Amino acid sequence: MQRWLGLARSLLIYHNPLTIGAWRRFYAQILQPGDLVFDVGAHVGSRTRAMRRVGARVIALEPQPLFARYLRLTLPKDVILIEAAAGGAETMAEMAVSSRHPTVSSLQSTFVADAHAAPGFAHVRWDKTETVKMLTLDSLIATHGLPTYVKIDVEGFELDVLSGLSQAVPMLSVEYLPEFVHLTEAVITRIEELGPYQFNPVIGERSGFLWSDWRDGDGLRNWLASLPADAPSGDLFARLP
Template structure:
């Protein structure tokens, strides 16, 4: 990132997320400590690793509000389903697949305080950060694992930026869970939101065991055809949603798939 971009981003931090967030961003560029706290909107302290992509992730989630339900129709539909699940004595479950340092999980907890969050992250260092950032919360599970269409294992492929870690199928290594496996970790849980940002491995997730889609109110998918041209990473989820009654909304870098009718259990 060039100096002009950094300055512009810094002023946006101050104007849109407040002075504490802005100060945290400056420290994230210059601090020498292994971890530093950043206060995000909502007065939540989140630990980041200086001079890494961690603060950029906070910007995406808390300044740019990537997962905010800004469309009133979407927001009202999801809130009705959230209230209905709770009224039935069940537990709304939000799956954060590709949890990184736990920023999206913290965002969803702000919006849905009575939901259970299942955060899934294959990279060991990122998963450790996610655990540290969410350890004070009840109803939070952080799993060092990958998500896929079938159980198995993956190799974690490092990247220059912590958010860009990818996974590849292998005979051993990091465990692969299905989305249904993740939801089942919460007894009495009913899927409310599933967020999938897994750097191209979404092709695998939607290639098998997709029944969970029919029970989920809202599904965020960040497509990665732009990052992996020619790999067809969006084809499987295009097929999966094309045969179901969902509406599509553009939400930042994500496609937000909303069920066209309430789920009945």
Template sequence: FVKLLRFFRLYNAVYVVVLAISNVLSRRKLLRFYSQFVNEGDLCFDIGANIGNRIGVFLKLGATVVAVEPQNSCMRKLLKKYGNNNKVFLVHKALGSREGKGNLILSNSHTVSSMSKEWIDCVRDSDMFFTSTSAFQWHENVTVPVTTLDKLIRKYGSPAVCKIDVEGFEYQVIKGLSQPAEMISFEFTPTPKLINRSIESIKHLSAIGNVQFNYSFGESMILA
């Protein structure tokens, strides 16, 4: 089928249409999920904003967004799209357990750049992305400024939702929080080696206050 499309020079057109439909369906799914937690006038943190697919969802729900992203290439896109939006505060930093500097390992795919070498090694040794890991290359180390969740809350206020997706560095980000937050969504990696980082995150959050936990797999946006 793909060969036929390419023969008739329709592949690119069909691909664009399919991708557009997929993006619309994904956005609807995200809106349904986050509408459970976000109300008009709320504040949301998007930690690991990448190119901003959550930012648009939070804005649609009427929230103000603090978006944190250390990658230069991603921040350029965020500035182009949201730089003049007075409901979006762009923070060109990484988050961690304390303020300072950190090492960001850049990939040829901006979605898998990470500050966790342990996570990168796990990706290389697994099929968690259901694709050949040879498609991903980590080729450069850069030093980036690091701040904490506590510092963000002190500057912008406490969020109704704090989404954390930082490719295996979630525990370090959560360690930078010393006060209760209304709702935190953080990515977990279901491998024997890395699931312990999620358990440590749960323990840390439990020590801060009275909490409840739930989970969803992948981008299903369906709670168990």
């Protein structure tokens, strides 16, 4: 029962016409019809749907069986859904699952262990584990081609996802959590290793860039360091100049 309540809660928060419409308008500014995109951590598919509505060709990854089943029934038929996570190797992995708050289910054990003391996570309990399939971004590229954009939202596992990518892509985004700045700083360093990226944040579900200009990694690090731990989370976009 709690699994279904968790699905219903996620749908209430993320799957609504206003949110999807706002992200569609946002993606229309950075994507062109026909662009190939990877949605890593599709969850209930709100970003997948928004990107699909601007004409992108979407490969959506979602490892949680309940959510993958929902996506299989509801996504447009031309979206390629893969029931798997992305990481540093092609293997099977153990995911810590929160039945009541499935959006924070994670493959990152450090994230799960530290989250109990973080603002905003005191009410979350990871009450079970699921064995999930894991692919790499490199293997996805070998099968489907080089994407224009990769969206990564995997609750602290972003660095592991990027460890399975050996070449720069034109644009990518990763979730940031102010409570876990050390994880985000490692992700920024990894992105810089891939190429000369510039950065711009999107706060929460506002679906708009915070800055009028794009900044280097040090500028992004300085901004992150200034955030209080209870600041809202969001996405860090990185693009090649």
